[in-house]
Amino acid sequence: MIIQLKKEITADEKQHLEQQLNQLHINFYPVVTQRGTYFICTPKEAFDIRKVGHLNGILDVHRVKGKHKMVSNKWKVNNTVIDCGDDVLIGDGKLTVMAGPCSIESEAQINATVESLKQNGVRIMRGGVYKPRTSPYSFRGLGMEGLKMFYNACQQNGIKIITEVMESGQIEEMMPYVDIFQVGARNAQNFNLLEALGEVDKPVMLKRGISGTIDELLYSAEYVFKSGNEKLILCERGIRTFENAYRNTLDLNAVPILKEKSHLPVIVDPSHGIGIRKHVAQMALASAAVGADGLIIETHKTPEKAATDGQQTLSFREFEELMQKLKVFETAFASS
Amino acid sequence: MIIQLKKEITADEKQHLEQQLNQLHINFYPVVTQRGTYFICTPKEAFDIRKVGHLNGILDVHRVKGKHKMVSNKWKVNNTVIDCGDDVLIGDGKLTVMAGPCSIESEAQINATVESLKQNGVRIMRGGVYKPRTSPYSFRGLGMEGLKMFYNACQQNGIKIITEVMESGQIEEMMPYVDIFQVGARNAQNFNLLEALGEVDKPVMLKRGISGTIDELLYSAEYVFKSGNEKLILCERGIRTFENAYRNTLDLNAVPILKEKSHLPVIVDPSHGIGIRKHVAQMALASAAVGADGLIIETHKTPEKAATDGQQTLSFREFEELMQKLKVFETAFASS
Amino acid sequence: MIIQLKKEITADEKQHLEQQLNQLHINFYPVVTQRGTYFICTPKEAFDIRKVGHLNGILDVHRVKGKHKMVSNKWKVNNTVIDCGDDVLIGDGKLTVMAGPCSIESEAQINATVESLKQNGVRIMRGGVYKPRTSPYSFRGLGMEGLKMFYNACQQNGIKIITEVMESGQIEEMMPYVDIFQVGARNAQNFNLLEALGEVDKPVMLKRGISGTIDELLYSAEYVFKSGNEKLILCERGIRTFENAYRNTLDLNAVPILKEKSHLPVIVDPSHGIGIRKHVAQMALASAAVGADGLIIETHKTPEKAATDGQQTLSFREFEELMQKLKVFETAFASS
């Protein structure tokens, strides 16, 4: 059960509500976000909801029976729309594309990418400055220096930035330069990081774990939400299975399941999914067809020279072709 | 290496070729199908292909280095088109839909389905009469009696039949009533069945194993082909992973990979894939978007009363809506 | 619910029981095996068991609530002991070892193996004459000729034979030469084969499917049992997972789970499990420690020259060392 409080609830009314819940022996967990204040209640037994619902200061009481609470669409029927500023929206019914290189490498690289994005009407650029790498001897990213370079180029061009944060200690430093914090697959259950991002008033995109279940992804989102941040985006990026004919098993089944269970927007990452350049566009089109709210795509001027992930990165020309196909798709179904 | 023989090769020319191969110490495996005669050669060392290529009776010599030979598109560049008769084609660049119930139950059920298919321009009906069931105490299908009933209704209406065969002993009896033999996921590596189907001049659709790799699916197709039957269709139907939020992980990644490696048409089964009725249509649309040659869909007049698989079966109305969406998709991309 | 009938039940008594069950609206499925006659009942509602239990001709009535019936130890409390003849037992509390080559290759190979088995007190020899191979171009076994050679050598030395049968059509021909029929992982859900083996009065060892669940293995055993054959052995041989550092993930967890759920003996195949020669012995010892009733081990005079599976096959010396370790283990725990 979720009790949604009125914004103008008084301290007295709140105290009265708490007393009432205590008397009814209902455990409750207070959640305060940018958008509202909630009590998440886990009563041990069924009880008459009217005993609480009539109290002053309460906006609504929602029955939410499943395992997930704040991320469930059992209480929030309308889909959440993430506002990244400057009319850049995610989850508003259109397909939002984020694109850019795996790793930020140089100013020239950023500028070339920004040009390509602008020509295709893309408003969000991806690019890693802290790279989680399986081997400690691989390239690890340009760090804060790279991020500032990234920020300067994008800000001048009205492009928003999504980039990965790897631990809570990095958040403060990165904050001024980031529009959307990305949590990578390897940190999908780094609960300390998730809670720290709950205290931030910026959108957070959570990637599904390397072999994370859909339930676990929703629980991870719940961690961020209950810590205070409603601006959440889910991301399907492929799971680990026995099949080795491609990089990961991009699980498009997850999209309708997540949309059925949650009010949060769902982005698909076909680049890390199938992980093979020549097949990325087809998986991207299928992602649109299956109902994704957006895509995150790796693109690079010269993929074969990219510092990381070149084998799954589209050239600018391939990226442009994909964008045109996506428009054909959107137009067809907008008019149908 | 595949040596493709001329149709009019003489016995003398063939013997001469064999002698030549023996002299060169090249192992060869003769394959005779409805469409041609081939020698599959696995030489231990590289050798001068011209020593064979000039011989009389040889149509062409193809280098095919990978593990798969006859099913590889390294020798057969054009996609295989399966002709089911009466202008019913699979793999001709259009999306071929097969639809019908999981199990054949009654004449009334068949007739109602046939009507629905005709209204939607569908020419191939699915329906099981031998059902592989995990539990021996579950409904096992109507057998030959059901198949004959199925055949009578379809023949009168110009509808082709696809149905599952479970062991080689059933083939002869089923033959007159079947247009496409289906091999189920549990029999994906039943090599005796595969070889027996190689001796049949009817199309065969092979489902990927329950956790079969893409390579294994191609090897299974190779079994049928080298036993004499080129009329092969591959089918992605979902794999077994750790995720339990749906029935199987429909692996749309497999479609572009299979199309990249093989000349055989690829069908997707979203019903057995995601296995949840309300999500089947979205997965079907994504299957079209990812490049499938066709779909196999479970539909039933009253899914909630179906003998088997009702939870993943579309009602006729839902099926019609899906067919319309597929047309929107095909039209958009045909004109683009 | 399982109703176990008396051996001496009269036709009249049986008819009376059937009438009574019909009157009570209880579906029942008759099972006749070498050891007894049973009615498996699946009543739709709970009912008073005494309404049936007092009837003449009934030996016992067992409540068996789970999915599996005849293979469950809810009705058969004592473990099943398989008698292969000549005092060769499986499931009698001692560790039964079966060993031999992957494939039967020649008389010399068989004789050498027989010698090695005799020196180590092993009474059951394995060896494939029909080999299921992923690629159609691999060695497929010597067939019936190999089996007869195998039989002649073993019979003279008091050694029992276990070998794989691949389809129902092979059973009759193989019957005189086989002591235990093995069903391979790829045929774990070949239900036609399982039912055909239900009509045979010889022990059958069922391997777990390539990614078969424990439940599915028990269902496959149920297929054989309800078709008339109680002489069943289960075999864990490794499952398919994401891990590629070895051949299969030998799942020793399955052993205690199977022993908890079923009365059937459980054999472990560490050779196909981990699939790496130098680690087979350690996995074998762990299999004994986890409670397996026996082991099936690949051994060959010259593993590096074996026609198949040489990489996981023990030399005779390695096999002897393993047998000695197993004896140390058994002695330690017999006296503890």
Place this chain on the structure above:
Amino acid sequence: MIIQLKKEITADEKQHLEQQLNQLHINFYPVVTQRGTYFICTPKEAFDIRKVGHLNGILDVHRVKGKHKMVSNKWKVNNTVIDCGDDVLIGDGKLTVMAGPCSIESEAQINATVESLKQNGVRIMRGGVYKPRTSPYSFRGLGMEGLKMFYNACQQNGIKIITEVMESGQIEEMMPYVDIFQVGARNAQNFNLLEALGEVDKPVMLKRGISGTIDELLYSAEYVFKSGNEKLILCERGIRTFENAYRNTLDLNAVPILKEKSHLPVIVDPSHGIGIRKHVAQMALASAAVGADGLIIETHKTPEKAATDGQQTLSFREFEELMQKLKVFETAFASS
């Protein structure tokens, strides 16, 4: 290639070595640990090792070709023995048992556990004070207060403490009270945490990721090692597969593979592995049989009342029985 420097190498000698490597165009990565100083070299081409080996200040030069360097036993032939102080060793050829509750709950609980451990000769106690939980609404541990309580009880009794650290920010605070830092499965690729633990001079036990490969576990260890800490322990705790008949698929195959590749000790966690109380002891015995250096076992005075993981926790009596079986096993193989 690993160049191991002499402890008494002078600054001049070191500089000279660096110059020589630069001249030979050999990339090198310096590693300084508690036990030694190393240069990890990744030359692009093969070169004459003697051009480096003769220089002053070099103890040894090792060819290590695989992906893993410092954790590989290609350069360090003898197994690493971890000294936890007070003669508590891990990896010395004997089976080291760590045991205790999943979560630290109270002083009474700790004291009761300490008593049980002492009676069974166990010198290391496990117990979580920071608990990673899938749901944010589950019990999260007693934190630092619990850890101090834990420390006081153990120190008085000569018991060492192993407990989980969840992020780098916690290390400093926990340091005085911890003997072995444990990294949980969900943080197996939290590279920031791993590097922070590299700067600590205390043993670190790394659990394999929820679906981590063996290679990834070794890479994670490499992260800690190259950051300066050689006191590393690996832990197999079960992987995620399709099978749901138990909690995780405890992968005993991983033990011989890890021992083959690395010089680090390997601990098995059968409690989190199979996750079912009545089967933990059998899996523990199998772990000993397969060559593990130790076990980590959950035990509790009253498992049914444990705050977390009660379903897989042994009672003290069950734990004692297991310890006796392990002694039988060790005795048998010590004398064999």
